[in-house]
Amino acid sequence: GNSVTQMEGPVTLSEEAFLTINCTYTATGYPSLFWYVQYPGEGLQLLLKATKADDKGSNKGFEATYRKETTSFHLEKGSVQVSDSAVYFCALSSDPLNSGYSTLTFGKGTMLLVSP
């Protein structure tokens, strides 16, 4: 079955530090990959996505590259801000049986804490 593994948190960084949150996956077929973010007290929001191998998703200074050879989709940001403090979820969707629909499989989430 499908699964997503994320690095455990919390990840604690100082403002302007470089961020990497690792994500690897197992899936049948050709999944699409997503990063969702959950800010304190808010719902899940799509941060970025990539739908095929070697695609790079990017948004708000975050980026992630779909690496089929390593089954990875690591999230990076060059310089984090206090406002980036949130829980980040890696997720995949696939439709291995060509049933015409797909659902999301999420990792457990990684909390990021950025201090001034």
Add this chain to the structure above:
Amino acid sequence: GAGVSQTPSNKVTEKGKYVELRCDPISGHTALYWYRQSLGQGPEFLIYFQGTGAADDSGLPNDRFFAVRPEGSVSTLKIQRTERGDSAVYLCASSLGGIARGDTQYFGPGTRLTVL
């Protein structure tokens, strides 16, 4: 435009009681999903609707859980004879079509269910 809304935002009930959780998807979205998020975990898929029909209910944990979407818009998740283990945040998401594996799902703020 309006996003996905869920009511109530919080629900406290006693073991053995019946509860209903409501989801209003984004207007025009034909696909609707229910997920459950336990503390410290990522969301887990429960059920998927395409229009009025449940296309996949394989994530429902047992027959105490049931969901409907009679007119293809609002959906209600129903839980009978609640148990303490049902305590979680119940998330609803909708997407435009649901038929493409790269389709973006938009999440509501969730209903936090606490079973005493």
